[in-house]
Amino acid sequence: MLDWNTAIDAYAKQLEYVDRKSKNTIQAYLRDLKAYATNFSNRDIALDQVRSEQINTYLQLLNDEYANASVLRAKTSIINFHRFLKQYYQLKDNPASHIQKIRKLHRYPKTIDQSQIDNLLQQENLKHERFHLAMIDVLYSCGLRVSELVELTLSQVYLDQAYLRVLGKGNKERMVPMASITVDNVKRYLEMDRYVWLKTKSNRVFIKPNGKAITRQYVYTMLKKRSQLLGLDLEISPHKLRHSFATSLLNGGADLRVVQELLGHADISTTQIYTHIEKKRMQEAYQKFHPMNDKKGE
Template sequence: ELMYATGLRVSELINLNVSSINLYMGYIKVIGKGDKERIVPIGEIAKIILEIYLNQYRDKFIKKESSLLFFNNHGNKLSREEFYIILKQVINKTSINKKISPHTIRHSFATHLLENGADLRSIQELLGHSDISTTTIYTHISNQKIKNEYQQFHPRMKKKDDSIE
C-alpha cells in the first residue's frame, strides 16, 4: 500500500527509517537516487495502515534494535529480492492474474495520477526523476486511454455493432 500510495522505488522503500515518516503531517522524507531528498505525501489509507503497523505489529517482529521501518525475519534490512518474494506471496493470495513487479506498482502510481489530471511536472517530483523525459514514459499509456475513449465516444467513429443505413 505504501509503495502504491507514494510511488517509491523498492530501494527507497526498504531504506526508510521510522524517523522518515511524519504521520501527523502526512508525508515521508525519501532519500532517492543520488542521495537527493524529497518529501512525498501519504494518502489516508496508507497512513492508517502505517499507523496500525507501527503501533501494533512492528515491535512484535523486531529481533534487534533497528531504526528501519521494514525488515526481514532476522531483523535486518529487507533486500530487493526479499521484497519481491513478499510481493509475489501477497499477489498469489489475490485473484490478480497479471505479472506484477515492484516497478509495476510504481508505474501504476504515476499512470493513475496522470489519468486523473495530475500534471507531468508534479509526477516528476513525486517519482524523484531528475529529468522530465523519464516521466514522459507514462504519457504513452494516457495517450492510449485517450485514443480508446475517442474511438468509443466520438459520434463519427464507427462502432462494431453499428451498421450504416
C-alpha cells in the same frame, strides 16, 4: 599489463567515494563490468589490449540477447570505465571513445488496473497481513522505488504530518505526501508488528518477522505470493506499482511537473512517457469501440 580485477576494484572506489553513486547503481555497473571482463579474459585479452572493434562486437552480442535498456546501461558502464582508466593510469588511448551507437528503444512502462490494485490492497486474513499491506500501500500510494522502500528509516516517516522524506537516486531528497489510509496502515504495522519483531537496534521501517531488514528480493517474492494467494491473474512488481502511481495522478489531472517531483525524476522527459501511455490507451479504446473505426473510406 593492466589486471582486470584490480582496475575494476579501483573504479568501484571511484564510483563510491568520488562520484557518490548509489549502492544499486554501483552494483549494476560492476555486474556489467565483470561480465565485460570475463568475456575478454576468457579469450586471454588483457585490459590494455582491448580495441574499439572488439568492444563493438561485444555490444552486438549483448544486443542480440538482452533488452535494449540493459545494453545501453552496459555501454555506459564500459565508456565510463575506460574514461576512468585513461585518466587514472595515464593511458594514451581510450578504446571506448569511438564505439558504435546503439539506438534507444522507448518501451512504455507497464501499469496495473485500479481494480486490480484495489484487490491487492483488500484486507484478508493472510499471514503477516498488516506488514504486507503497509509495504504495498507505500509502494503504490507514495510511488517509491523498491530500493527507497527497503532503505526507508524511521526518521524519514512523519505520520502526524502525513508525509515521507525520501532519499532517491544520487541521495536527492524529496517530500512525498501520504494518504490517510496509508498512514493508518503503516501505523498499525509499526505498533502491532514491528515492535514485536524488533530484536536488535534498527532504524529501518520495514523489518521481517525475524527482526532483519527487508531486501529487494523479499518485496518481489511477497508481491508474487500475495497475488497468487488472492487468485489474481497478475504479474506484479514494485516498479509496476510505481508506474501505476504516476498514471493514476495524471489521469486525475495532476500537473506533469508535480508528478516529476513526486517520482524524483531529474529529467521531465522521463516523466512524460506516462502521458504517452494514456494517449496509446485512448487510441486503442477508440479503435476497439468507436463504430466509425470499422467503416472504410469511400
